[in-house]
Amino acid sequence: MTWFALSLAAAFLMATNGAYMKKFFSDVSPWEMAIIPFFYSVPMCTAGIIFSGIPKLGPGFYPALSWVLPMMIVSVILHFRAIHMSPLSLTLPFLSFTPVFALITGDFFLGEKLSGAGISGMALVVIGGYVLNLDSTRFGFWGPIKAIYREPGSAIMLAVAAMYGFTSVGGKVMIIHSSALFTGFLIFVLLGILIPIILIGVGKASLGTILRKPLLGFGSGFIVFTEIICHNIAISMVAAAYMITIKRMAGIFSVIYGWILFHERGIRYRLIGTAIMTVGASIIAIYG
Template identity: 30%
Template sequence: MWLFFALLNPVSEGLRSLFIKRSSKHVDPLLISWSNNVIPVLIFPPMLLLIDLKFNANFWIGFLGSGIIQVINTVLYMRAISKGDISTVMPMLSFTPLVLLIASPFTIGEFPNTIGLFGIMLVVLGSYVLNIDLKKMSPLEPFKAIIKNKGTRYMLIVAILWGISGVFDKISIKSSSVLQHITFLNLLVFISISILVLSQKKFNKEKMKSAKVDLFLVSLFTTGSYLFHYIALSLTLVAYVVSIKRISSVIAVLLGYYFLNEPNVRQRLFGSIIMFLGVMLIIFSQ
């Protein structure tokens, strides 16, 4: 059952990426981040009436830890994109599963078996190949850019923090429920980003109206991504769920090629195949 939700998540993430790309032509990135959480904030809180709420120390530690990281990462992610080339910035996100391999055993006692570990490594390698343009740079160029470019450093911090947030998510979910964690997390992120949007005077009704369909779909697929990701997270190892989530890059590549005419699809598909083999190993390791 965990695999069903873990695979639905990257599909939803890939579709979300397509509409983020389309809406970014008209709308400020921070405003898109704010739009992400509109539908979840409307849907999830009323559903809390259907469950028993559990407030304990572990829930607060997990929820606040993950929530604070999500807010910080929203700001750092946008800064990384604005200060660096996407070709050197985006490969940094490939290393989030490796952070979990280090953090999970010491915090929540999770570590994959040998086959699963090899699968995670293949997913990381495939994700890196998928996100780097080998026609224009050497495979080590993104690492060199860490020294030269603030944007690449920011995105590496984002990757590390996302790995850590996965641990906090698991702690919160195990101590409460998937729905409780999602709801409180969304409220915290939505309120925090709303303050940022208003303080930086980014709110622009006219631009939002021009991209209202795309922004609605961004928020809709964000809702799906939240549900699928956290349900899967409650059922298996965090490192497995986060690794399979990287497939969203594959789906984004295919959607970008067919709908946005983005180039370099052959190399990206090669990276996708490596990732697919890694996912198969993760599946059969269970």
């Protein structure tokens, strides 16, 4: 179950970076917060390419890169745009639907077939992830669904979840035609260069702010660098939908960080969601 351990590690690192950014970069804009991990991971990912080497690239590598990269850039920008426009409790729940889209795209692009038990486990993780992110007092269970029709951020985040479903599978296509580490490192080098150029160019971010805390910035970059390694090796070993489903358990680690570091309250829905996700992940690990 190496893939499961690596996927869970990627989930932990994803949540760790979120808590790290909130702890040390809460004074910057959401746009600059989006840039910093990508920007500071560039030197490490570049070194990773140098030391791991450039593998022989198959015929499907560049066609996949040609649409995965722009879609990832758009999805990252829209992700933070949605959070900026609407409450977190009306946007974050929709990220839990990424595995559903990965299930569809994985079948279409890669011909990945999942077991009935595995799909059942995925459904539980998706439901648990949705419940995990609900606000316990303001909007209720159906609040985010209803908000699609009145909150632009909710509709945007659902579109982002669909894009992540495509990019995760597209990334695996690139891995098949190269290697797991090369694909991950290359994509993040390009993201770390292009996203800052775009957001600084349109006036959404300041280079001075991004460079203000270099040591802390490299700390975030290192977390992302380690996450890239775990993510790409894991997704190369198993169906993309399974891997993305386990990685969505980052929400559980985020809840723990929120409780320990930031003394967050209102954990009723979070405890319920955590229990549901844990059962779903166990089913995938054992029967998927």
